[in-house]
Amino acid sequence: MNAQLNLWLAQLLATDAPALPTALAMQIWLHLGWSVVLASMGAGVVSRYWPGTAGRLELRHWGTALVLALWTWVPGPYSPAYWLGLVFQAPSIVAVLLCDGLLRKRFLASRSAPAAVHEPNRFRLSLALAGVLVGWALLLDTFALLPMQLYAWGFSPVAVALVVFGALLPWLAGRSPRHSRWWMLPVALLVFVAVRLPSGNVWDAVLDPCLWLALHGYLLRAVWRHYTTRSVG
Amino acid sequence: MSLVSQSVRSVIWRLLLALLGVGALLALEVWQRPERPCPANAVWSGPAAPPDLATLRVVDRGPIPMPAGMAAAHASSLLAMPAGHAAALTVFWFSGDRESGPNVQIAASQYLRATHQWSPARFVVNRFVAGPQLGFGIRRLGNPVAWLDGQGRIHVFVVATGGGGWAASRVLHLRQSSTGNGLEDLAFEPVRVLPLSWMWNTSFLVRNAPLPLADGGMVLPVHFELGIKYPAALRFDRNGDFKGMVRISQRPFLLQPSLVMQSPTQWLALMRDERPQGKIGVAHTADGGAHWSDLPDLALDNPDASVAGLGLGPGQMLLTHNPSNTSRGTLDLSQSVDGRTWRTVQTLEHGAPQDEFSYPALLWLDGSLWVSYTVERERLAWQRLAPVAATTKGQP
Numbered sequence: 001m002n003a004q005l006n007l008w009l010a011q012l013l014a015t016d017a018p019a020l021p022t023a024l025a026m027q028i029w030l031h032l033g034w035s036v037v038l039a040s041m042g043a044g045v046v047s048r049y050w051p052g053t054a055g056r057l058e059l060r061h062w063g064t065a066l067v068l069a070l071w072t073w074v075p076g077p078y079s080p081a082y083w084l085g086l087v088f089q090a091p092s093i094v095a096v097l098l099c100d101g102l103l104r105k106r107f108l109a110s111r112s113a114p115a116a117v118h119e120p121n122r123f124r125l126s127l128a129l130a131g132v133l134v135g136w137a138l139l140l141d142t143f144a145l146l147p148m149q150l151y152a153w154g155f156s157p158v159a160v161a162l163v164v165f166g167a168l169l170p171w172l173a174g175r176s177p178r179h180s181r182w183w184m185l186p187v188a189l190l191v192f193v194a195v196r197l198p199s200g201n202v203w204d205a206v207l208d209p210c211l212w213l214a215l216h217g218y219l220l221r222a223v224w225r226h227y228t229t230r231s232v233g
Numbered sequence: 234m235s236l237v238s239q240s241v242r243s244v245i246w247r248l249l250l251a252l253l254g255v256g257a258l259l260a261l262e263v264w265q266r267p268e269r270p271c272p273a274n275a276v277w278s279g280p281a282a283p284p285d286l287a288t289l290r291v292v293d294r295g296p297i298p299m300p301a302g303m304a305a306a307h308a309s310s311l312l313a314m315p316a317g318h319a320a321a322l323t324v325f326w327f328s329g330d331r332e333s334g335p336n337v338q339i340a341a342s343q344y345l346r347a348t349h350q351w352s353p354a355r356f357v358v359n360r361f362v363a364g365p366q367l368g369f370g371i372r373r374l375g376n377p378v379a380w381l382d383g384q385g386r387i388h389v390f391v392v393a394t395g396g397g398g399w400a401a402s403r404v405l406h407l408r409q410s411s412t413g414n415g416l417e418d419l420a421f422e423p424v425r426v427l428p429l430s431w432m433w434n435t436s437f438l439v440r441n442a443p444l445p446l447a448d449g450g451m452v453l454p455v456h457f458e459l460g461i462k463y464p465a466a467l468r469f470d471r472n473g474d475f476k477g478m479v480r481i482s483q484r485p486f487l488l489q490p491s492l493v494m495q496s497p498t499q500w501l502a503l504m505r506d507e508r509p510q511g512k513i514g515v516a517h518t519a520d521g522g523a524h525w526s527d528l529p530d531l532a533l534d535n536p537d538a539s540v541a542g543l544g545l546g547p548g549q550m551l552l553t554h555n556p557s558n559t560s561r562g563t564l565d566l567s568q569s570v571d572g573r574t575w576r577t578v579q580t581l582e583h584g585a586p587q588d589e590f591s592y593p594a595l596l597w598l599d600g601s602l603w604v605s606y607t608v609e610r611e612r613l614a615w616q617r618l619a620p621v622a623a624t625t626k627g628q629p
Contacts, residue, residue, distance in 0.1 A: 010269075012259070016468060016477035017269040019262075023425060027368035076365045085369025087396035089426070089433045138431040144463045144480060151431050152478050157262035161255050168251045172244065193258055199428040209432055 011157070018155035020200035026090065029197045033091040034081040035072035039065035040099035043106055062107060090198040092208040093188040101181055123170065125222055127182070128215045130166075135212035138203055154203040163202055164189045270468060270476050273521035274447040274497040279545030279597045284620035286549055286568040289578050289602060297605065297613040300340050300354045303328045308376040309605040309613050310442065311596040314343070315385055319415060321346050322598055324605055325357070325377040325389060326613055333398065339377045339391060343416045351615075357419050358391060358407060367405075367423045371395075375402065378439045383449030383471030387414050389421055390439045390453060400459045403427070403434045408473060427467065429478060435459065440539055442594060443469075444492040444500065450476070452522050454490040454502065461485035464504055466492070466522050481525045487514040493552075493572065494544030497521070501572045503531070503542045503552060510558050511535045515572070533567070533575055534558045541593040543602075553581065553593035553604055564590040564606060566618070581616055582606070590614075 021029070043065040052058035072081045141150035153159050167185035185206065191197070192205035199205075277283075299306055309326040320343035329337030339358035342351045360371040375392030382388055386409040393405040407421040429437045436459035443451035449471030456464045464487055468476040481490055481502045490502040498521040504514040512530035533554060538561050540554040548570040555561045556577075564582040567575040581604060582590035593606040602618040 011263055014266075014269050017266045018428075018475065018477065019266045020425070020428070020475065023367075023423065026425065030368045077370065081368065082364070082370050085367075086364075086372060087433070089369070089395075142430045142432045142435075142457075143459070143461055144457065144483070144485075149478070149480060151429075154431075155477060157259055157266065160262050161259045164258055165251065165255050168254070172247050172251055174240075174244065174247075189258070193261055201428050201431075203431050204428070207431075 012161075013156055013158055015149075015152045015155045018200045019196050021196040021198070025195060025197060026199075029195075030085050030090045031073050031079070031081050033093075033096045033198070034084050035069040036096045036103070037091050037099045038072055038080060039069040040103040042068040043103060047106060065103060065107075088208070088210055090208075092211055093191050093197065093205045094184060095208055095211040097184045097188055098181070098211070101184065123182070125219065127170075127185075128218050128222075131207055131212065131215045132219060134203075135207055135209070135215070138207070139209075151201065151203060154201040160189065160193060160202045163206060267470075267474070270450065270470055271448060272498070272523070273450075273452060273468065275444050275452075275494040275500060275521070275544075276447050276497070277494065277546055278445070278543055279549065280600065283546035283549045284600075284622075286545070286551060286578060287576075288620045288622060289566070289618040290621050291579065291581070291616050292601070292619045294614065294616040295351075296608075297324060297326075297615055298342055298351050298354045299612055300328050300338075300356060303330065303340075305329055305331045305334065305337075305610055306340070306612050307332055307607045307610050308440065308592050309594050309607065310376075310378045311594045311603055311605055312379040312381060312387065313596055313598045314414070315381070319343075319345060319347065320352070322596060322603060323379065323387070323414075323416070324351075324594075324613070324615070325379045326607075327374055327377060328354075328356075332610060333373050333375070333394075335373070337374050339374060339389065341416060341419065352416050355416055355419075357416075358389060358421055360393070363393075363405065363407065363421075363423050367426070371405070372397075372401070375399065376438065376440045378442060378453065380443050380451055380453070380469075380473075382473045385414070386473070387419070387421075388424075388473045390427075392438045393426070395433065395435060399438065400436050402436060402438045402458075404429065404437050404439050404455060406473075406475070424473070425475075427475060429455070429465075429467075430457070437465075438489075440489040440592075441491040441541060442596075444494060447497065452492060454481075454492050456488040456490065458488055462488040462507060464488060464490035464502060464516070466490070466502070466525075468522070479522055479525065482514065482516045482527050484514065484527060486511070487516075489539045490516075491540055491542040491552075493542035493550050495550070495572060496547065500544075501528075501542070501550075503540050505537060505539050506530070506535045507537045511537060513540055513552075513554065528573075531573070531575065536560055539592045541595045543595040543597060545597055551578075551595060551602065553595055553606070555591065557586075560586040560588075561591045562586045562588040564593060566602075566604070579618065582608075582614075 046064045170182045306328045312323045328340040338356040340354045341357045342354045364371045371393045373394040378390045389407045391405045392402045395401045404427045406424040410422040411418045411420040443453045453467045464481040487504040489505040493501045502516045513533045513535045515528040538555045543551045550569045552567045556565045562584040566579045569575045596603045605615045
């Protein structure tokens with residue numbers, strides 16, 4: 001019984017039997033992921049500098065998003081995914097879901113009413129802070145400055161289970177406000193378990209270095225706003 | 234009171250649901266994973282009855298043919314071909330106008346059993362072909378390392394840079410896509426960039442030969458080199474599927490490990506030292522690479538240059554290295570019984586201090602030791618050494 005339990009535990013902790021995605025799946029994800037990220041960023045930039053009429057879905061907004069998304073699917077060096085992949089590899093599932101959420105919010109809101117601006121709240125800031133801290137730990141691990149191999153641990157089943165459990169904590173505590181998109185992390189993990197993208201490692205699925213840098217920006221902006229508001233008050 | 238109990242009940246229900254969900258995911262995770270590899274047992278590279286290494290003498294030597302018009306060549310990797318193949322061995326290296334040049338490709342040549350000659354070199358990996366196959370670009374190509382899997386297919390692990398120089402390198406895994414592995418037919422397709430770090434897999438490089446395992450798999454030594462250095466060992470199964478990574482050393486100046494077998498589960502990693510006045514670094518594992526520990530440096534100087542080691546049998550280890558702190562102008566072959574004390578068997582090359590004979594590769598095949606190395610970063614040379622008693626010129 002003990003031997004069987006030990007075997008089961010070893011299986012859960014094992015980092016030497018990773019399930020990796022196929023070459024085809026990785027290539028599809030590279031194009032899909034960057035097409036969503038670029039469409040969201042393009043639409044964001046255009047609507048910031050050419051906002052258009054409130055409540056109307058402007059051609060230049062969805063046109064930009066559509067053109068960028070389609071351009072990403074061009075094969076070979078004519079695709080932005082080819083060059084983005086060269087430097088940044090593929091985006092994480094969470095980054096793609098966040099960009100998809102932003103894109104849909106922008107378009108759905110522009111059909112009905114001006115998009116509601118959700119100021120950073122404590123819940124979102126906590127999630128961003130957790131992402132920033134995990135990213136720092138992974139960066140230190142990249143330089144072998146941690147006593148354990150954190151990235152390699154992301155190939156084990158138990159890492160996936162713990163990250164899923166952590167992602168469900170806001171829901172467990174009943175502290176998942178509406179519009180917070182707290183469900184993105186569990187959904188990203190479900191997608192990861194099903195298709196192993198982008199690399200077979202759970203850390204690559206939930207956080208990529210670009211998203212990590214963006215979270216720094218989000219937190220710094222919140223801190224800046226907090227202090228400037230206080231000093232004005 | 235009822236509100237509180239309702240809230241507690243809600244939390245308990247959520248907790249139960251969460252645990253069920255996590256449990257189901259965990260079961261799915263375990264179910265879809267491949268079988269875990271058995272503990273690693275290395276196999277000897279040499280003959281069943283290893284010869285007296287002190288009697289090794291050079292019996293043949295020469296240049297390896299270069300691709301036409303290419304001014305630079307570096308980082309050779311030797312691969313023994315299966316018995317019965319027309320070629321005894323294949324050598325892979327990178328070649329182009331200059332190191333890190335845009336036209337650098339992976340070249341190969343085969344030593345033919347019938348003619349005892351190297352075939353004309355041919356490019357077998359091109360970044361302009363591999364990039365679109367992967368879906369993303371490759372900026373430059375560098376060191377290749379070749380391996381023959383359990384199904385007789387050749388795998389090549391190549392340094393492929395992303396946005397930057399060598400520090401932005403990744404390890405690209407390619408697998409033979411052609412039916413035959415004669416040089417004329419040889420073609421490769423990318424498997425993946427190896428998932429080695431969270432930071433875009435950046436700054437991992439491959440250089441030295443893998444250590445073959447009894448299960449048909451192998452352990453591939455690699456290193457990280459962005460700012461600080463550290464060596465690591467990657468495990469692959471007999472099909473060439475990646476199985477995980479273990480760091481070899483905590484010392485931030487050791488790179489390019491060469492794995493030398495002392496017994497099936499006891500191995501040494503002999504490493505290049507980037508410090509001035511460096512010595513060859515050593516780490517040791519006693520459990521087939523599951524855990525490593527640092528050992529004191531060898532007494533051998535190292536001019537921040539790659540070394541190549543080989544375990545032929547119990548107490549029979551060979552090492553090719555530049556025996557100087559400052560120069561790659563001399564290339565020695567040394568032997569050891571315990572991995573700590575090394576004795577020079579042969580000086581393979583002896584030039585002026587500014588000369589370069591570097592990046593050696595070793596292979597034991599058909600009763601001979603084969604050595605290939607870079608000369609002045611312009612071309613490759615090879616030597617075959619055999620025990621003097623069994624010397625027969627030209628017979629591989």
